[in-house]
Amino acid sequence: MTKALTKTIGLLFLLLGVNPSVKSAESKAPNIVVIFADDLGYSDVGFTGSKEIFTPNLDSLANNGVIFTNGYVTHPYCGPSRAGLLTGRHQARFGMENNAAHSPQDPYMGLPVEQQTFAKRLQNAGYKTAVIGKWHLGSHPNFHPNNRGFDYFYGFLPGGHDYFPDSVTVSDNAYHVPLQRNGKSAEFNEYLTTTLSKDAADFIDNTHQPFMLYLAYNAPHAPLHAPKVLIDKYQHIEDKNRRIYAAMIDSMDSGIGIVVEALKRNKQLDNTLIFFLSDNGGVYPEYWNAWENWADNRPFRRGKVSLLEGGIHVPFIAHWPAKIKSGTQFDGLVSSLDIAATSVALANADVKQLDGVNLMPYLLGEKTGSPHQALFWRLEEADNIWAVRTPDAKFLNQGLPGVGLSLFNMQSDPFEKNNLVGKRPELQKRLAGLWNAWNLDNQTTPLLQALPYKQQQQEFYQRLYQQGKQQAENKVPYQIAVTEDSK
Template sequence: MKQATIKSFLFSTSALLLLLTVNAFVDDRSIPAADTRPNIIIIITDDQGYGDVGFNGCSDIQTPNIDKIAANGVVFTQAYVTYAVCAPSRAGLLTGRYQDRFGYSRNPLYKPNDPNQGLSLEETLLPQLLQQHNYTTMAIGKWHLGAHEKYRPWNRGFDTFFGFLGGGHRYHPNEYTIANEDSAKNEAESYKTKLTRNGVPVDETMYITDAFSREAVNFIKRSSKQPFFLYLAYNAPHAPLQATESYLKRYEHVKDTKRRTYAAMVSAVDDGVGVILATLQEQGIADNTIVIFLSDNGGPKQDNASDNGHLRGGKGTLFEGGIRVPFAMQWPMRIKSHTTYTKPVSSLDIFATIADELHITSQVKKPLDGVNLLPFINGLKNEAPHNYLYWRQYDQKRYAVLHASGLKLHLSDTSKMLFNVSSDIGEHQNIIQQEASNSSMLLAKKNEWEAQMIPPQIWGLNQEKQYQFGKKP
């Protein structure tokens, strides 16, 4: 009996030693313990100007809750998106790759029955990667990455979707007069569809921004015991300019009626951010939740009375006002509060940061164009995250290339301009004559980058005629 006990003990000890030896050779970075992995929330607004948040100096619109994200973490003062309009910018963000690599370089036509009008299925979206690692995922709000069934968010990595599939929407539920997303014949009609929950039409009663905030809070509450990813894509403050009386009353002092409604719409978003941050605290998960806030492109001042501050241009242009956006991130466990980062960063870095922090970058099928921002934010790396950033507007034949020094080259068929946005943020002084060698260097870099890109694979909003004639993009 005693001998059997000794043998049993020796066997158990050997098994334990074997297990410890095997574990020693397993990369413990590859699969983080479930209870240490962060929750992730990306909050993206639509057509919000660079100057329309408090942390970038806005004085006439109050954004105390959005500003909390900045105060709790880091403000990126020179943050860029990959395109100057909605859909391509979102494609770059959710793939971590320049959208020109896979031809999603236009705002797509709304064609729910066309299997070719959407973001390539060859690309891995961030939610698909996270879903593979047992994250609970939800998208709320604007999609704009393909209306056909195979491109819809519940088929692209999101367990749940609540929102609309096109590029914009009406804000008041009484205007949702089209039964479902498949019944809309074009982009304009898609603005009037009922909201959908994974393809099932919803009889919504709330102002759309408040409805999206409600859904976000409910998702956080039911998912707080496991790692989750929430992509909250408000359509505010994109046109049409519509707000409720309660939000408009906050800005009765704003004389310009467009600006007043715009301010009310931004205020509704800010209220939503406030209840989301409060919910994270109530659930005890705020410290280990990454919260990222940004706009999808610069503000179109003429359309919605947005303000891009001192930046030149706006939505649709490659000047700073079109591609430089408000961008803040908090992660209390990893990022010091009240941090400011001044070197150029990109929305491409969001995917890369998350994947690297979860140690799953090696499982991404195609190379990412972004980098992990944490080592730069926390001072472990002193160089710029990117030596160069690139932009292309294929149809307009316009390009821009930014060097980490601040030198920025603009190219088109009719002009070539060089600015130093580090000292000339408004892009007023064309210094191309004085900087001929640097201009040539940036042109060579642009050509090298463009050789890796492909033409658009989808038709854009202004190309209905070409589409109807059956031409290829």
């Protein structure tokens, strides 16, 4: 192409008001970054109103993107919430309603192998995929991230980890196991949150194709560990536990800044869709963990493990400069399931059997209203723990103090203060009908994910041991035979 022709084309673009570099970015498949906090209280970041804890990087993403004011996860604690997020299917569809134990020898304790992660769908569409941080979906090779759609894994398989490297050892304590990098032991030499953030930045620096990065921080999940310099920054917080917790969130926010800088450095920020949310609400001092009092889920009631808003209504934002208008607030019902549906649709990948909704038509103004007319929850079906939420109401049952069977008008009472059970029988009937219809397509919790499985597993080992012990006791000890030839 001659220089004259190049100038002519460039002038034509300018006359038409078109920036060719922007058009090029928009035509490329976007990168997907999902940042998952762990046990983050609803009001413990700036964009939801915190004045105590400083989160400038998250606040910048929120202010320059969209805040989902009615953003939910599919479960009020760890593993099942992650199963829903990563498959894009409600975990009740395949009965994963308990945390998978750290059991490296158990080929059934984890995310069922027939369930496909949306990372695998993106991988099949040409994306390079990575998970950095907490896995918590099984420790047997069947469930290893590298076998579930992720090209790269750096982090830990159990449900948590200590934050400083000096506690790492080969032991039965899952929080002390060495980190892994693609199935091999890996070291870390500084505060874990910082290490994970830098590794995420390295992945971005060294990836030259569309990518999906799942950055699953264990912060601010217990144990409460943070660098002293950050703890000292929060002397204005009186409670010691909350002071450390605040420092953990501060470090996570700084780590998110490291990731954003890597995207800028590689000229990828404009064409990267970033989601940030928590796996569930912050810890609430229930009777079994009365000391865990450091998170702030206000204005919602209760927290982690509860189906009240404090357990499932989480800080939730999206940021994509090329597409999402800055300063947006979206009030429709949004689910963590929608992350998979949106990402897969943008990549033109396989969208079959996903429970979420592609959010982009709503964020671009092509569709109006709520992406979901109802959201559903189920915890261990045998215990009759469930919830359904529509744009106007919520009906739930959970045997926690002050909860029980509850009905709320979510338009006039979004903080669930006025229980209407028995006062609106037709509404209860309608919501129960919605939940019952949804539950017909679900699977009863398999034994392998439930407490009885663990009990029967232990009983099996006990029987096996007793059988071997009895055989050993009944067997006459052998004698050394001395013959003429051995003299």
